Amino acid sequence: MRRELLIGLDVGTTRACALVMDGEGSVRGRAGCALECRFPVAGWVEQDPRSMWERSLAVLRDALAEADASARDVAGLGVATQRSTVIAWDAQSGQVLAPAIGWQDQRTAARAEELQARGVPMPVQASATKLEWLLQSENRVAEAARAGRLRLGTPDVWLTDRLTGGSRFVTDPSCASGTGLFDSREGSWMEPVLALFGVPGEALPEVVATAEIVAETPGELLGAPVPVAARVGDQQSASFAQGVHRAGEAKLTLGTAAMLEVHTGGTLQQAGPGAHALALWRLPETAMQYCVESSVHTAGAVVEWLVGIGLLSDVDSLDRVAREVDDAEGVVFVPALQGLGTPYLDDAARGLLGGLTRGSKAAHVVRAAVDGLAQRCVDLCEANGLGATPLRVDGGLARSELLLQTLADLGGRVIHRA
Numbered sequence: 001m002r003r004e005l006l007i008g009l010d011v012g013t014t015r016a017c018a019l020v021m022d023g024e025g026s027v028r029g030r031a032g033c034a035l036e037c038r039f040p041v042a043g044w045v046e047q048d049p050r051s052m053w054e055r056s057l058a059v060l061r062d063a064l065a066e067a068d069a070s071a072r073d074v075a076g077l078g079v080a081t082q083r084s085t086v087i088a089w090d091a092q093s094g095q096v097l098a099p100a101i102g103w104q105d106q107r108t109a110a111r112a113e114e115l116q117a118r119g120v121p122m123p124v125q126a127s128a129t130k131l132e133w134l135l136q137s138e139n140r141v142a143e144a145a146r147a148g149r150l151r152l153g154t155p156d157v158w159l160t161d162r163l164t165g166g167s168r169f170v171t172d173p174s175c176a177s178g179t180g181l182f183d184s185r186e187g188s189w190m191e192p193v194l195a196l197f198g199v200p201g202e203a204l205p206e207v208v209a210t211a212e213i214v215a216e217t218p219g220e221l222l223g224a225p226v227p228v229a230a231r232v233g234d235q236q237s238a239s240f241a242q243g244v245h246r247a248g249e250a251k252l253t254l255g256t257a258a259m260l261e262v263h264t265g266g267t268l269q270q271a272g273p274g275a276h277a278l279a280l281w282r283l284p285e286t287a288m289q290y291c292v293e294s295s296v297h298t299a300g301a302v303v304e305w306l307v308g309i310g311l312l313s314d315v316d317s318l319d320r321v322a323r324e325v326d327d328a329e330g331v332v333f334v335p336a337l338q339g340l341g342t343p344y345l346d347d348a349a350r351g352l353l354g355g356l357t358r359g360s361k362a363a364h365v366v367r368a369a370v371d372g373l374a375q376r377c378v379d380l381c382e383a384n385g386l387g388a389t390p391l392r393v394d395g396g397l398a399r400s401e402l403l404l405q406t407l408a409d410l411g412g413r414v415i416h417r418a
Helices: 047-066 110-119 128-137 137-147 155-163 191-198 233-240 300-308 314-323 364-384 401-411
Strands: 003-013 015-022 029-034 074-081 087-090 150-153 213-215 227-233 249-253 256-264 276-281 288-296 333-336 352-354 390-393 415-417
Touching: 003 155, 003 249, 015 047, 015 074, 015 415, 029 047, 029 074, 029 314, 029 352, 074 155, 074 233, 087 137, 087 155, 087 191, 110 128, 110 227, 128 137, 128 227, 137 150, 155 227, 227 233, 233 249, 233 288, 249 364, 256 276, 256 364, 288 364, 300 314, 300 364, 314 364, 333 364, 401 415
Parallel strands: 003 074, 074 227, 249 390, 390 415
Antiparallel strands: 003 015, 015 029, 087 150, 213 227, 249 256, 256 288, 276 288, 333 352
16 A cells, blocks of 8 residues: 555644645645634633644544545644643643643733843743743642653644654654743753743653654554654744745744744854744754744734624635725724734733724724734844845735735835745
8 A cells, every 4th residue: 555645734823724635745635623712811812732632633534534535545644733832731641731821821921021131031922931830820730740740742742642642742843942941052951941940851742853753643543553754833834835945035924923934044043132043943864954033923813803893704804895995094003912023022012003083994994904914024024134035925814915915015025925
């Protein structure tokens, strides 16, 4: 039996998707479903890891069914996930010990500010303060740590654990570098930083190559064993898929947030204000590659907010409504609904809507939101000194012709959409 197919699982903040492809790069099957986020307290963002796993397994099965394929046809399965969300579970039982704390969660903002004031550059979006909070605030997590049964990880670790029947507890450098606990240059967890946050090193996963077969799925999951061949952070995965393979190349992903990755080659470079130097990936038998990442905290989330307050009927109506007017006519929108990212890194900042008159319509506000999002993305490019370099763009919000044209006009650059 020739294994000719590959299957990818992409678990983001709000959706899980699976894609079956053949050796020629053609899509044979796809499936997706929504993931739920809960907001129990203002600024808190939580998810159910069990639901994340169940829905991920469902879309894998549905994608294979749509491809009219069997697991016996699959040469390898790869997992790309959101990165800094944290999950705690019991190593023996596999039982989840607390809700997952989402990467956008702000409950540890005061702790992050305290650390930054002490000269420790730890953004609230990183995993470190979230892991510290779990260990200090969730009794079941603390008990498992004392008993030596605790497993801590980002979504790639949790899903790989489930996909391998609990046999492999691993991550890759791209996801590990988003925790704030990983030395990307040395390729290992930083013991002094683990001690600072009270994170037991034995509760963290082994760091393996981004593309490396670590195990096979139990036969009952998909109908036959499938090699689990890769795990990677979603932004680094998008960079690879977009062909950002050489130093100086860049891509912008317009998802829930907007994330710019600039490839820096085999050198971990110093990042500018509000940006972060991260591992990009490590392929088998090759040296680590690095990037500088910059972000707009709310991008697609702004469009979802516009839907939520009734200015849009759905996310796909963005361009139609915005084009009802020729321009925003003085209305200004700053998309800082969850703080300002690069180059300001001000988590206390909040969104701003101004310039309103009695003649302002919903379309003016929507148009201003498009302008504001485009300007913030231009801020990222300018902060990284991209100049007029063509920019590769992907993500759900990249479907907006108006947003990409505005980005091209404001930034004075060619845009290549995936």
